[in-house]
Amino acid sequence: MTVDEGARTVAPGRAAQELELRRDEFRLAVQLGLVRTVPAGEGDRRRVERCELDRLRAAPDFPAGLRERVRAVGTREAAALLGITADRFTRLARTGHLSPVRFSLNRYRAVVWMYLAQEVVEFGLTCPALLTGRLPLELRERLAAHEDRRPRNWRARRLGLLLRAGEDPWARAAAIASLLDPVQVAEVVDDPYERSHLDRLRPPPPPGMPVPAVAREIAERLTRADDPDEILWHRLSLALALDEARAERQAPHPGETRATGIASHTPPAPPGSSTPAAPAATATVREARAPAVRVPAVRVAAVRIPPVPVPAVEGVVVPVSTVPVPVVEGAAVPVPAVLVPTLRSAAADRPPGRPVRTRLLERLRRGRATGARRPRRRRRPVAWP
Structure with a gap:
């Protein structure tokens, strides 16, 4: 990052302070597209331009208006905004009338869904009949079948934000592939190099992902499609996105590096030379093979x-x-001499003397002559078990 770039852009933390937003509110504003960011060098780091901050600060309702647009509420607070019970609001959210904007896990590993307060108020104004009285029969049947569309609506919102922010066709295909199971991705993408490229471009996990393994497994389960019709829709979308990405360029393969500073066109021949100029080297350089x-x-x-x-x-x-x-x-070729070890018997190493059998008999005779006897064993007491 150059000095000029650092002067006209600011870090996300500094931008949140100047916009009078908390970190989670600023992150949500970036996800919703209310605050535009620009890439800063290599990697996933992004910064906010100074002109973008000036535009937001010049709004007549700043900072209350911006803070109200990114205010997220839970189930109880959302039900209070609509004037209904928390149970009725949960049933309306499960049937897909409201889309969560983010989620978190509490200490009991229960999923806590958050909604935009502005969308909750707009729902109360557009559908007042669902706030009072008995719910329609169709909604009651879906609730009896234990239908819950909150995870699916959250995934659809997140995918829309990723596709809108992505400019590279391979990055958009990776965003769609992140919602599918690896087995589903392997069935759609046959080339292993393309799957590896999509995995490198996979978007980062949503903010607020839990660290413990059990809680993280629950959160990752919510980020992947589970309904059959949703899986089919994303498979078709991934196939179309791959066709668009392949039409622009192919996925990189092992042994290929992008050369920098090499012209892609043929340089003109020098004046006065009749020999045509050699074509320039291509941007793709393959590994050299070993000489035969x-x-x-x-x-x-x-x-x-x-x-x-x-x-x-x-x-x-x-x-x-x-x-x-x-x-x-x-x-x-001379044949090396083989050294054959000589085998010696154990009797040859024994010092000269009388045979072993003779010495043993002599010791027995001396013991009998001196009256030495083997000590008798002590009798065990009767009480011994």
Whole structure:
């Protein structure tokens, strides 16, 4: 990042302070497109331009209007805005009348959905009949079937924001693939290099993802499509997005690097030269192969094999054939001498003396002569078990 770029852009934390927003409110404003950001160098880092801050601060309702547009409320607060009970609001949200903007997990690992306060108020103004009286039969049947469209509506909102923010067709395809299971992605994308490229461009997880393994598994389950019709829709969308991305450029393969500073057109020939200029190197550079190793040829000499004596048989003539035998030029290879260890018997290492059998008999005789006896074992007491 240059000095000029640092002067005309600010970091997200500084932008949140100047807009008088909390970190989560500023993050939500960026996701909703209320605050435009620009990429800053390589990676996923983004910054806010100074002119964008001036535009937002020049609004007549700043900062209350911006803070109201990004205010997220829970179930109880949203029900209070509509003047209904929390249970009725939950049933309306489960049937798909309201789309959550984000979610979190509490200490009991229960999913807590958050809604935009502005959308909740607009729903109360457009559908007042659903706020009082008995719900329609269709909604009651869907609730009896345990239908819950809150995760699906949240995924649809998130995908729309990712597609709107993505400019690269491969990045848009990766956003669609992030909602599918890896098995579903492998069935749509046959090329493993394309799957690897989509995995590298996968969007980051939504903010507020839990750190513990069990809670993170629950959150990741909410980020993937689970309804059959939703899975089919995203599979078709991914196939169309891949066709669009392949039409623009192919996915990189191993051994290919993008060369920088190389012109893609053929340079003009120098003046006064009749030889046409060589074409410029392409932007894709492949790995060089190892040079081939030449094996020296082996001279084949014809050796005359002497005839084998065969008993003379009347009427049979044994010809003498010449068979080509390969002969390698060079001196004879010396055969190393093999050292054979000498084996010595155990009796040869024994010092000279009397046999072992004789010495043992003499010790027994001396023991009997001196009256030495083997000590008798002590009898065990009767109480011993």
